[in-house]
Amino acid sequence: MAMTFVSSPHSARVNRVDQVMLQVCLALVPGTLALVWFFGWGVLINMALATLFAVLAEALVMKLRGRPALPAIGDYSAVVTALLFALTIPPTMPWWMTMLGIVFAIVIVKQLYGGIGYNPFNPAMAGYVFLLISYPVATTSWLPPDVPALLEARELSTLSFLDSARLIFMGALPEGLTWDAVSAATPLDEMRTLLDQGRTIDEIRSSSPLWGSFGGRGWEWVGNWFLLGGLYLLWRRVISWEIPVAVLGGLLAASAAFWLVDPQHFPFPGFHLFSGAAILGAFFIATDPVSACTTRRGQLIYGAAIGGTIFAIRTWGGYPDAVAFAVLLMNIAAPMIDQYSQPRVFGHRRSERKKA
């Protein structure tokens, strides 16, 4: 082992995988707080559950693979996967679905491909999509944001910590409440449903107290807090600017193009930006280095394509949000994009395309 490090450089290393992962966890704090503020304790319970199962699954697989489990757990990559996964599922998700999703993410998507660094797909998003396809109703039933005006207008109730825990672990709603009284479609979902019914944007926005300045009330602010975390990651150079800027740019460009042509049937770009998981996806999910592109130009292409795909799936697809699908689709394309977006090497005339 000592032989490995005879080679230069002899400097103290400035980065470590576990520190990178912890920075990501830290950057998730503001967005998480915002989610808890608007959607209650279920968010935190989900995060704890997912983390627990992720770590257990990781340890188990490492043991089965005959490798030391501690270093694998100690790099905190499973924790990051679990947290991102938990942030995307509704706060009312039954515990066993959360478990299934995260175990699928860790065991099938990550470890069966060789563990950290080898998975071609984003595990958190694959886990989410696995649940979305298997349990579409549970995965799309969100709570309404805790905005008093909105709750009153729709006669909805919020859940206390105990209520959330009971709902998650026993599937029991509080006394006297029906499912309809606690759940609500996400603004993205509602917007698409209403647009599909042939309503115009103006009608939709004036018909309900659900809508805020950009997207849905409450929802639209969560993104800003994730944005804060994302800027922190940029500042600490955990991520580079290319992917988030390209994702948001791609989404804005695609939505703006359609909105300019027909503002009554296509929501304005700000709506897309501040709805669903766009900002979380741009800064935390699309930037997952393992499954993303690695060349600079490649990252721009990759990000822009994700942005465009998000818009396409939101507009013409059958699912409430599109970040997960867009990311997974572009994961497939990432190696090829890398192949064709190599930089011009110093002293070479131009970037020479290499045959695969």
Place this chain on the structure above:
Amino acid sequence: MSGLRSLLTGGQRKLWHFHGGVHLPDEKTLSNGCPVAAAPLPAQLVLPLQQHIGAPARCRVSVGDQVLKGQLIAEPQGYISAPVHASSSGTVIAIEARPIPHPSGLSAPCVVIETDGEERWAELPAPLAASAAELDACDPAALRERIRASGIVGMGGASFPTNVKLNPGKDQPIDTVIINGAECEPYITCDDLLMRERAADIVDGVRVMLHLVQAKRALIGVEDNKPEAATALNSAIAEAGVGDRVEVVVIPTLYPSGGEKQLIRILTGKEVPSHGIPAQIGIVCQNVGTAAAVADAVLRGQPLIERLVTVTGRGVVEPRNYRVPIGISAEALIAASGGYSGELAKLVAGGPMMGFRLDTDLVPITKATNCLLALTPAESPDPGAPLPCIRCGRCAEVCPANLLPQQLYWHARAKELDKVQDYNLFDCIECGCCAHVCPSHIPLVQYYRFAKTESWTREQEKRAADHARERHAAREARLERQERERKAKLRKKKEAVAAGGAKPAAAGAKPAPAGTKPAAANAKPAPDGAQPTPDANAKPQADTADKQALIEAARRRAAEKKAMLAKAQETTATPVDQQAPVQGDAAATTKRAQPREAVAADQE
């Protein structure tokens, strides 16, 4: 943007950027606080015969010989080679393999001199000019020869023979001489101190170089963490009155700005072509230490027998710079600095980013050794077992060659040698930026070195196989031809016998094309004048004359071929020291090729 840049650079000149690079804690204050001290004369000097890129020098002394300071003890062999001089007076007590400072940790032939402490100088050659101002009268060839005879090699670490670098050839006019005073590696300060203390000599050396390559200007690149050095150089330039041709350019501190290609890019905006040398874009790049050595050689007749070495790191008691005789042991220098201060993680020759670990301090300081770095565990912590690559791409962000270190790593690990070359492995300068920032602590540079070595080995094997195949084909062809000739000869003989001298008169009437052929040859008219192969029926004595001519011709061809190979070798030789093994092989091939040609000629 340019306004901002000129603000940052003091409004001097436009600077360019190279991709990537890292900001490192420079640690220079450890050793640059006090002036250069002369190292104590050691009892023994160990002088490796190869302290440069190219062929090792041939030893010219024997055990028991008395040598004087500055006396030639080994002469260069071949064009790319350098002589070695005794760095003090004394007695040769051994000529044997000793450990040398080399990444391999191997031993190499060295001349060991027991010093007598008298420092008696050998008779030095006369200065070629009284001062740098009188250089114009000097013949460039004589200057180059003096530089070569003084054993000067690149002192920034690559140790390529300086005279070769200063002889770019007529087809490569040089526009700019770039003097490297960037010293971008952390810890090292010997160039800094040299610039502060011997700025005038550096400027003299620069003037010699300018004259030699007939360049219009010289740019001295100094990182902005060495303001004293820049000031000293500026006043030396003003004093010499060469401000119109020589300019100090202060550049931002960013590792690896001192890499030859990076510095050229920063100062001129030009990129040295991949696999090329700076001369191709009209630039020659030399280290400040080399410039001072050139001044010593040309203006004082003094060969390269001493250099500045930084002894530093928190692993030594008193870090500082020394003027040391080449051949002094690292141990003696560490002792001069008060010895090790306690726990030592490693002793490194060179800087922390590109230096190599020494297994022992019982190795001599060579012309290329600029720094002895004793690192404590806190300065150079064990990075621990490497984790899997998470493809974060930090390596690609910092790579000054704009490579994709991560892809190189995957392919090097898989031993996919074609793939690593597709990803331009050989443009890697091994600066270590990628490994420095890697969060998985993967020893990336080690993988690249491995892949390079493997590629060379494969290249050599391939060449050997090609060579064998060619030889086989040539032999087959020769045997076939000989068989054909034998048959033809037999047939002619038979025909001659059958004709039985029936037509000797007719044959005699035809003039023989060769003219000098004896009458007997007229029995058969030469079938084809253009064919160089002599008629099989020719008389033995004529035959030998022809053969001799053919052998001469073949030898000439062989010599031409050799010269061509040597020239090709020279052009490919320059860029990186890693190519040395390939050159060695090319030379070996040339050597092998010669006798083969001769044999072939004999067989004609």
